[in-house]
Amino acid sequence: MTGRTIGLVAAILGLAAVSAGAVAQDRPKVTLAMSGWTGFAPITLAQKTGIFERNGVDVEIVKMPTSNRHQAMASGDVQAITTTVDTHILYASSGVPVTQVLVLDTSSGGDGIAARGDISSVADLRDKSVAVQFGGVPQFWLAYLLKQEGLSLEDVKLTNLQPKDAANAFVAGQFDAAVTYEPYLSTVRDSGAGTVIVTSAETPGVIVDTLAFQPDYIEQNPEVVEAMVKSWFEALDYIEANRDEAFAIMGADVNQTAEQFAESAANVSWYGREANREYMTETLPAFLEEANEIMTEAKLVRRPADTSTMIDGSFVK
Structure with a gap:
């Protein structure tokens, strides 16, 4: 060239x-x-x-x-x-x-609430400690679910944590329950630290x-x-x-x-x-x-x- x-x-x-x-x-x-x-x-x-x-x-x-x-x-x-x-x-x-x-x-199942012990339903969350993100969909969804049971956010003990942190804290043994979403919800499921008591599949739309x-x-x-x-x-x-x-x-x-x-x-x-x-x-x-x-x-x-x-x-x- x-x-x-x-x-x-x-x-x-x-x-x-x-x-x-x-x-x-x-x-x-x-x-x-x-x-x-x-x-x-x-x-x-x-x-x-x-x-x-x-x-x-x-x-x-x-x-x-x-x-x-x-x-x-x-x-x-x-x-x-x-x-x-x-x-x-x-x-x-x-x-x-x-x-x-x-x-x-x-x-349609990507959000969920994980709980431990004898908590088997949203109604059982009364007076329990719950990790949930404030000012976002986890708190709104929790309020929605509690309302269906005649409860409110004031009936549970809330701690403000991002969904990933809420899942990790729950797996580490902190809190009675945690509100989180995928992919962090799978982390909770795989850990065996508790039971997913409700998911968004039960609240379509x-x-x-x-x-x-x-x-x-x-x-x-x-x-x-x-x-x-x-x-x-x-x-x-x-x-x-x-x-x-x-x-x-x-x-x-x-x-x-x-x-x-x-x-x-x-x-x-x-x-x-x-x-x-x-x-x-x-x-x-x-x-x-x-x-x-x-x-x-x-x-x-x-x-x-x-x-x-x-x-x-x-x-x-």
Whole structure:
């Protein structure tokens, strides 16, 4: 190869690199706050496999406690949040408006309460010590379950621990019970430290996760929101076509093998296109009001949230 040819090749490669860099800079960047919950894993898959990039958006995933996500959104550190409907109500009630644009998943066994000794039901939790995350779905779900038994959060002794820490503390012999979710619920099951007395399979439709942005962001960046919604559906398509590979990628993000992740995923139902259209337009509005009422009664919020701007179903139609 002559010197001139080498120089030409180098110049072409240099231009290609500059072009690729320019394309990357042109993609809008979105920082998304979430956790290691199995239901969110397709988002990680969309990032790892380049689905977000192909749809023209650069997504950075930041994992942080539920209680910190709305503060990060209010400060502009994150633009998108994935969490449960009840948690979005908490955010809105505290003065951080959020609009849900996509249903991600429902827990169909992925959340549970583990207990030891003679505790065999939710009713038996009266006066018992319970590890549960405050300000998140574990506390909301516990309040929901207790209400069904004529009890309230004031009837149990609560300690604030993140779901992973609650599971580990329970396995270590602390607390009479712990509220947690997958993949940490499997840690409790495998340990033999206690018995799972109830799971979300017994409360269908109560623990539902959605993707949300602030209303102003959606108005100013509809193409970004559309790209993220499209990427979610494409990630589900990827799982359908490449199950083993997808499970390996998603499992690795939470230190699980593909087989372990498959066990966790069996307790979660991801929402595709048709399910989203139905839930966002028909089911979510009513459930939003019900959850708002439960949280107000349980004193999980100081005042009811204004739910009038909390749903935008246009991106899934």
